[in-house]
Amino acid sequence: MTSALPAFPAPPALDTLLTPDQLEERLRAIGAERYHRNHPLHKAMYAGELTREQLQAWALNRYYYQAQIPVKDATLMARLPTPELRREWRRRIVDHDGTEPADTPATEGGVTRWLRLTRGLELADSYVTSLEGLLPGTRYAVDAYVAFVRDRSVLAAIASSLTELFSPTIIPERMSGMLRHYPFITEETMAYFKPRLTQAPRDSEFALAWVRAHARTPETQAEVIGALEFKCGLLWTLLDVLDYSYGRGVQGPAQAHIPPGSFVPEGYVSAIGGKPTQHALLSPGA
Numbered sequence: 115m116t117s118a119l120p121a122f123p124a125p126p127a128l129d130t131l132l133t134p135d136q137l138e139e140r141l142r143a144i145g146a147e148r149y150h151r152n153h154p155l156h157k158a159m160y161a162g163e164l165t166r167e168q169l170q171a172w173a174l175n176r177y178y179y180q181a182q183i184p185v186k187d188a189t190l191m192a193r194l195p196t197p198e199l200r201r202e203w204r205r206r207i208v209d210h211d212g213t214e215p216a217d218t219p220a221t222e223g224g225v226t227r228w229l230r231l232t233r234g235l236e237l238a239d240s241y242v243t244s245l246e247g248l249l250p251g252t253r254y255a256v257d258a259y260v261a262f263v264r265d266r267s268v269l270a271a272i273a274s275s276l277t278e279l280f281s282p283t284i285i286p287e288r289m290s291g292m293l294r295h296y297p298f299i300t301e302e303t304m305a306y307f308k309p310r311l312t313q314a315p316r317d318s319e320f321a322l323a324w325v326r327a328h329a330r331t332p333e334t335q336a337e338v339i340g341a342l343e344f345k346c347g348l349l350w351t352l353l354d355v356l357d358y359s360y361g362r363g364v365q366g367p368a369q370a371h372i373p374p375g376s377f378v379p380e381g382y383v384s385a386i387g388g389k390p391t392q393h394a395l396l397s398p399g400a
């Protein structure tokens with residue numbers, strides 16, 4: 115039995131056909147307006163206005179995005195029709211999952227590098243990877259990305275990765291702001307981000323060229339625009355749910371709405387009651 119309503123209906127066609135340059139201009143305008151670089155929580159983060167516990171919550175939740183990116187890419191790769199496209203997507207999976215120690219070159223993947231950040235913030239790997247303390251909103255938003263690339267056209271799926279066109283703007287401001295403002299953040303804990311500065315432009319240039327070449331009707335151009343809007347909304351939502359759940363700065367605990375079962379930092383207990391998630395933290399000396 116097929117369901118009556120598609121999970122992600124295609125948006126209505128554009129009124130006019132855009133040239134590839136006009137389409138790219140539209141996509142860049144969407145990024146300038148909607149990318150999570152403009153989210154108030156991102157700005158507060160690199161301005162040094164968050165507490166260590168709020169950064170723990172961010173890193174813990176964003177781990178799920180990192181962990182599901184290779185799942186998303188493998189889902190898409192299975193749908194790609196040519197060896198050239200599959201090779202391109204295979205490299206993305208290797209970037210995130212790494213290679214075997216015996217492989218040449220043996221590379222650490224992005225998911226493992228993310229754990230350096232969560233460890234630097236004193237979260238235990240076992241707690242982070244168990245996904246136990248995730249906010250439900252994080253889980254729904256990230257799962258929607260995997261479902262989107264599974265259910266929509268290959269063109270829309272490829273276009274949904276185009277937020278990476280804009281990540282080279284957000285990563286340097288996040289890295290330098292965090293290193294400057296938080297004494298417990300070091301180059302080592304931020305190691306995840308450096309390789310992304312070369313990986314993201316390479317990946318997004320390929321995806322952009324492919325989209326420019328293949329979105330040549332008002333229908334497909336609308337799909338591409340809709341895919342990028344969907345993805346910007348997803349990244350925005352990841353920050354919205356953190357903001358709502360943990361608040362910002364020293365006022366955070368008084369503003370917090372932590373859902374039952376999600377990570378409860380020690381500093382939130384007097385405001386919200388309940389118990390802190392002690393097993394979330396590295397044991398001293400670990």
Ligand SMILES: O=C(O)c1cc(C(=O)O)c2c(n1)C(=O)C(=O)c1cc(C(=O)O)[nH]c1-2
Binds near residue numbers: 183224278279310349
């Ligand atoms: O730090 C960021 O703000 C940021 C943003 C994005 C993005 O724009 O989707 C990605 C990443 N990082 C990232 O690290 C990453 O591996 C990644 C993969 C993808 C994707 O859609 O395939 N986006 C992103």
